[in-house]
Amino acid sequence: MEGHDFLVKPLLRPVVVARLIGTRTGSHNLAGLVDSGADHVLAAPWVAQDIGVTPDPNREIRLKIGGSLRWVRFADVTVQLFPPEVGLFEGGYQPELAHEWQAQVGFFTEWDSPPWNLVFGQVGFFDQLTVTFNRDSQALAITHLADFDERFPMGPAAGPPPAPRFRP
Amino acid sequence: MLWLEGMWRRPVSDKARPDGGLARIQREYAGSWVALKNGEVVDARRTPYELVAALHERDITDTTIVRIPGEQEAELIGLG
Numbered sequence: 402m403e404g405h406d407f408l409v410k411p412l413l414r415p416v417v418v419a420r421l422i423g424t425r426t427g428s429h430n431l432a433g434l435v436d437s438g439a440d441h442v443l444a445a446p447w448v449a450q451d452i453g454v455t456p457d458p459n460r461e462i463r464l465k466i467g468g469s470l471r472w473v474r475f476a477d478v479t480v481q482l483f484p485p486e487v488g489l490f491e492g493g494y495q496p497e498l499a500h501e502w503q504a505q506v507g508f509f510t511e512w513d514s515p516p517w518n519l520v521f522g523q524v525g526f527f528d529q530l531t532v533t534f535n536r537d538s539q540a541l542a543i544t545h546l547a548d549f550d551e552r553f554p555m556g557p558a559a560g561p562p563p564a565p566r567f568r569p
Numbered sequence: 570m571l572w573l574e575g576m577w578r579r580p581v582s583d584k585a586r587p588d589g590g591l592a593r594i595q596r597e598y599a600g601s602w603v604a605l606k607n608g609e610v611v612d613a614r615r616t617p618y619e620l621v622a623a624l625h626e627r628d629i630t631d632t633t634i635v636r637i638p639g640e641q642e643a644e645l646i647g648l649g
Contacts, residue, residue: 418633429624429633431633447617489605490591490606490609492604492605492632494631
């Protein structure tokens with residue numbers, strides 16, 4: 402990257418391999434970015450066509466992404482997440498290995514070349530699984546949802562109650 | 570259930586550039602959308618639409634589709 406000679410450490414991205422199913426199973430696996438900063442599971446427009454879904458115009462929101470406002474329409478689909486054995490490079494389709502669930506996925510109405518075909522955000526991904534990142538290991542661990550409470554049985558520390566902002 | 574996934578590595582300089590299949594693909598296909606199968610790129614195009622159409626024309630399914638960032642591209646925060 403221009404002007405980045407001083408950067409020695411590589412950029413790492415948490416990527417998983419998944420496939421979506423609508424009225425038909427998607428033709429290809431997708432590299433999905435695991436993004437805790439995203440509120441939803443989002444997918445490129447072509448993916449909706451590939452899996453035979455028509456995202457609902459009555460379930461439409463506008464997001465600001467990449468400096469632009471983009472419309473996203475949601476559809477209910479099946480998400481298949483594949484284990485590391487189904488690697489990015491290997492391709493292939495082994496549905497018996499997939500962890501599968503139903504999710505509300507937002508499809509961009511227009512985006513010619515998004516940087517990722519699939520982004521896994523809070524609703525639809527982080528509410529289904531426990532995800533642990535560790536850059537030192539250059540890995541992320543995906544475990545069942547209850548794993549977090551099992552590892553950290555005490556809940557987060559409760560803060561003081563918020564100060565009243567107004568008197569009714 | 571425990572799945573341990575390695576992270577996708579994007580080198581930012583020659584100092585950090587490893588050898589191996591991923592590095593070679595990133596060098597050869599920087600800025601392109603690629604379809605990967607059995608460790609190799611089976612097709613590469615400028616946009617995902619062109620790629621999926623080409624794969625459909627060639628009757629190729631069950632690849633993994635991913636975009637290879639260009640080396641001069643700015644870092645993305647999430648979706649950019």
